[in-house]
Amino acid sequence: MTPYDVAGNTSPSSNSASLMTSMDISPATEPSTQDLEKQELPFQLPSPDDRAPYSYFTKQEKRLIIVLITFAGLFSPLSSFIYFPAITSLSSSLNVSVEKINLTITSYMVVAGIAPAVIGSMSDVTGRRFVYLLTMGIYTAANVGLALCNNWASLLVLRMVQSAGSAATIAIAYGVVSDIASPAERGSYVGAVLTGPNIAPAMGPVIGGLLVQYASWRWIFGFLAIISGVCLVLIIFFLQETSRFIVGNGSKPAQGIHCTLLSYILKNKAHEASTGPESVDTSLPKKPSRIPNPLVSLRMLFFPDTIIITLVYSVYYTTFSCIQASLSLLFIQIYGLTEFQAGLIYLPFGFGAALGSWLAGKVMDRDYRIVAVQHGITVDKVRGDDLTKFPIEKARFRSVWWTIGISGASVVGYGWAVERKASLAAPLILQFIAGTTIAMTFNLHGTLLTDIHPKAPASAQAANNIVRCAMAAGGLALLQPILDHVGPGWCFTIFGGTMLGCLGLAWVEWRFGMSWRQKLKKERPSLYVAGSSVPLEPIREHDEGIKVPTASQTTQRPRRDRLKLLAIFLAILIGCAITAGTTYALVRDIQRDIANSRSAVSPRDRTFWMHLARRKYDACYYGCHDCSNPSHAYDACAETAKINITGVICDGNVMWNWKHRYPVQCLGEMANICKRDMFKESRSNHLKRLGWLVFTILAGIVGGLMVIVVSKAKALLKVGGSEVHGFAIFNFKYLYIVIYM
Known part of the structure; x- marks a missing residue:
């Protein structure tokens, strides 16, 4: 079957004559049910016997x-x-x-x-x-x-x-x-x-x-x-x-x-x-x-x-x-x-x-x-x-x-x-x-x-x-x-x-x-x-009753089309710049947080962790002088009591009667607890910042995509060939349709 573009015919009559000749069908021939079904397809499909090979590549x-x-x-x-x-x-x-x-x-x-x-x-x-x-x-x-x-x-x-x-x-x-x-x-x-x-x-x-x-x-x-x-x-x-x-x-x-x-x-x-x-x-x-x-x-x-x-x-x-x-x-x-x-x-x-x-x-x-x-x-x-x-x-x-x-x-x-x-x-x-x-x-x-x-x-x-x-x-x-x-x-x-x-x-x-x-x-x-x-x-005429612009309508106002594409490009560029700037700020924040943690806390510095452990016990003995809430001392004593070491009492409420109020076993275990808690908190902070980083990147991408979606939806809002300007008429129905294009 000879397609229209290959035959070179531009008028409907010449196209029809060429099609009838190639299919050996006279003008008086009544179309069959299969022919009518084919005409309802989005585009005409050839019959299985006349189909071209799936691929011409050798x-x-x-x-x-x-x-x-x-x-x-x-x-x-x-x-x-x-x-x-x-x-x-x-x-x-x-x-x-x-x-x-x-x-x-x-x-x-x-x-x-x-x-x-x-x-x-x-x-x-x-x-x-x-x-x-x-x-x-x-x-x-x-x-x-x-x-x-x-x-x-x-x-x-x-x-x-x-x-x-x-x-x-x-x-x-x-x-x-x-x-x-x-x-x-x-x-x-x-x-x-x-x-x-x-x-x-x-x-x-x-x-x-x-x-x-x-x-x-x-x-x-x-x-x-x-x-x-x-x-x-x-x-x-x-x-x-x-x-x-x-x-x-x-x-x-x-x-x-x-x-x-x-x-x-x-x-x-x-x-x-x-x-x-x-x-x-x-x-x-x-x-x-x-x-x-x-x-x-x-x-x-x-x-x-x-x-x-x-x-x-x-x-x-x-x-x-x-x-x-x-x-x-x-x-x-x-x-x-x-x-x-x-x-x-x-x-x-x-x-x-x-x-x-x-x-x-x-x-x-x-x-x-x-x-x-x-x-x-x-x-x-x-x-x-x-x-x-x-x-x-x-x-x-x-x-x-x-x-x-x-x-x-x-x-x-x-x-x-x-x-x-x-x-x-x-x-x-x-x-x-x-x-x-x-x-x-x-x-x-x-x-x-x-x-x-x-x-x-x-x-x-x-x-x-x-x-x-x-x-x-x-x-x-x-x-x-x-x-x-x-x-x-x-x-x-x-x-x-x-x-x-x-x-x-x-x-x-x-x-x-x-x-x-x-x-x-x-x-x-x-x-x-x-x-x-x-x-x-693209969306066809039977979808939601929207009329698709004809070829002549799509060629009108080329200058405005170029300006619209330029506006879309600039909007996406600005969105990417904002996303990149925010991403850089978040990354620098993560970088500073990691640097501060590593400078203040070294995994190899056992003295630091022992110092934190002694501060826990000092709160039990002397109270918390630099804390706004006095109950911090009671909390510290309760936390030390959770340490379970066979044969050793690590409760700060009891140890104050001891001559050696800092048993090495208690200090060591409390140092491990402090180390674990601090690294857990640091890791949680890093994950939160990383989550914001991913969210920022996705938000920037979605923002750029929404510019494209809105521009497509606006292009579809045409009544009788004249474009409807403004966003007052734009509603979620058209946004839904554009997403499903």
């Missing part, structure tokens, strides 16, 4: 694209884990405390959780290649700056920039796979893409330790700058644009920055030559002109299938992070390994994760074929299958039962093997098994999340990233207290039991997922279109 081109995006996906986990061996070296080199270096890790995680929501939405709108160029350029520049930085403030800021440049690469990679791979072959491609990111956490500590030991911490960032620069050059030369609303299925010519530099140098016009009207994927609308909306990612979390998949993924990611975070500490304490040997124990888990990614791809493709045969569906790798009628949940989750079962059991076994000080081979083997099955579970859920959000796969992965990073941060905060109180055995029993509990969530998605998709498609057809991967569409 197998070699797909492999090159997968290699490049796998390379780019390495940097987010690698940047995190390669940094750990340099913490002590950074502390001494920059003359700051370890707590301040740990603050750079926290800030890195905060940005890593937020950035993909913005960048993922941008890649769904502006294209994959442009966003890869932008993020890898930022990441490379940040590494160069980190290699040259000489103070803690620049380290903190550049680590946040580094995180912003690398955090979204995995989410964008899912989008690229959705662009070039049909559902039947998507599993293998996802498995290949995640092989690199899964092995990076194992290789990072080893590489970082070697660089710190034989060079310096600066060479960690120098190494990252070199390899990311190589990746950026390869992307500039070889990474083709894959976004389906820019190049369609690969048959549409890319323009401008979406073209590779190699195509300019060699004058390669392979993708610009059209073999005929049938080579263009007519199921795809033209690229929409709109501002990327990070709220798309948050909106996806309200879909039941999305939140279930995201929760399971987050539980597994939290366990994955906690195992990685506790490896070196546990093995050094329990097995007496050196720091270099402790770095090597990451390898079994990492190699298992890499193997699991590859196996998951093969398993998913096999399960897809089996489920298709069971339901009498012929798999079409060329054109892609209609997922509206295909039980993709049953295909992706066909093997999830044994991956969840084995992974949960292996994590529990790993914890008790370490607890009982079993042979070193036992926990390492269990690590390998856990890494393999956890990675397989990652791939199964991540691929299904891409399948059910074909229009915005990168935004869907960004939503997943927000939840998993938040849950992992909470899990890491609880990890050490749990280890201290119950030991590694029960600690990882808790994690493993939580993983096994995900079987229930997986069953709910397996059982009801397809019905949820079909129901949502009927309620909002613009969100799900079978078998396609196109950008989110």
Whole structure:
């Protein structure tokens, strides 16, 4: 069937004649019910027999694209884990405390959780290649700056920039796979893409330790700058644009920055030559002109299938992070390994994760074929299958039962093997098994999340990233207290039991997922279109009775449009400046608090703590001369009475009759109590300030997003073609609609 834009006809009559001729239908032919149903769709879909291939990229081109995006996906986990061996070296080199270096890790995680929501939405709108160029350029520049930085403030800021440049690469990679791979072959491609990111956490500590030991911490960032620069050059030369609303299925010519530099140098016009009207994927609308909306990612979390998949993924990611975070500490304490040997124990888990990614791809493709045969569906790798009628949940989750079962059991076994000080081979083997099955579970859920959000796969992965990073941060905060109180055995029993509990969530998605998709498609057809991967569409005329401006109306007043965009940009810039200033003030406050605490209180200065203990007892004997409330002395005596030492009385109300009123045992125990209480209070203050820091960053981002939301809502308020000015007419109904665009 010849599409209108290819035929070159502009009038309705010529378009109708061309369409009738191509379909061999006379003007008198009465349309069928199926034709009428097709006319009600948001855009016309071709018949299954006439559909263009899902992707025109050759197998070699797909492999090159997968290699490049796998390379780019390495940097987010690698940047995190390669940094750990340099913490002590950074502390001494920059003359700051370890707590301040740990603050750079926290800030890195905060940005890593937020950035993909913005960048993922941008890649769904502006294209994959442009966003890869932008993020890898930022990441490379940040590494160069980190290699040259000489103070803690620049380290903190550049680590946040580094995180912003690398955090979204995995989410964008899912989008690229959705662009070039049909559902039947998507599993293998996802498995290949995640092989690199899964092995990076194992290789990072080893590489970082070697660089710190034989060079310096600066060479960690120098190494990252070199390899990311190589990746950026390869992307500039070889990474083709894959976004389906820019190049369609690969048959549409890319323009401008979406073209590779190699195509300019060699004058390669392979993708610009059209073999005929049938080579263009007519199921795809033209690229929409709109501002990327990070709220798309948050909106996806309200879909039941999305939140279930995201929760399971987050539980597994939290366990994955906690195992990685506790490896070196546990093995050094329990097995007496050196720091270099402790770095090597990451390898079994990492190699298992890499193997699991590859196996998951093969398993998913096999399960897809089996489920298709069971339901009498012929798999079409060329054109892609209609997922509206295909039980993709049953295909992706066909093997999830044994991956969840084995992974949960292996994590529990790993914890008790370490607890009982079993042979070193036992926990390492269990690590390998856990890494393999956890990675397989990652791939199964991540691929299904891409399948059910074909229009915005990168935004869907960004939503997943927000939840998993938040849950992992909470899990890491609880990890050490749990280890201290119950030991590694029960600690990882808790994690493993939580993983096994995900079987229930997986069953709910397996059982009801397809019905949820079909129901949502009927309620909002613009969100799900079978078998396609196109950008989110704007609100249509049937939504809330709002009239969408015509093409002629959108071209009016270009000067005012430019001024509006400039105003939006300035508002966002001012919001970012306020956020940055407030963030800097909070960070400096935390810095001063830590410095004051360390200058006044040294963990090695036992005299200070004994002095505090004597002041407790002095209050019992002489009262509290410098306290506003005399009851402080009674409180101090009551506190000393809580000390429980066999054979020694530590109650200040009784000890005053003694000749030696300061027993060494009582003073020592009270010194420990004072030390514990003061550090607990200091840690609480730091967490409160950190909470305000995170809140400030989120408030600044939300403020910038609200400017975009209000501008969109105002643009939609049109009555008879004339714009309604002022905010008096603006109400929450339009805000709700804009958020759900």
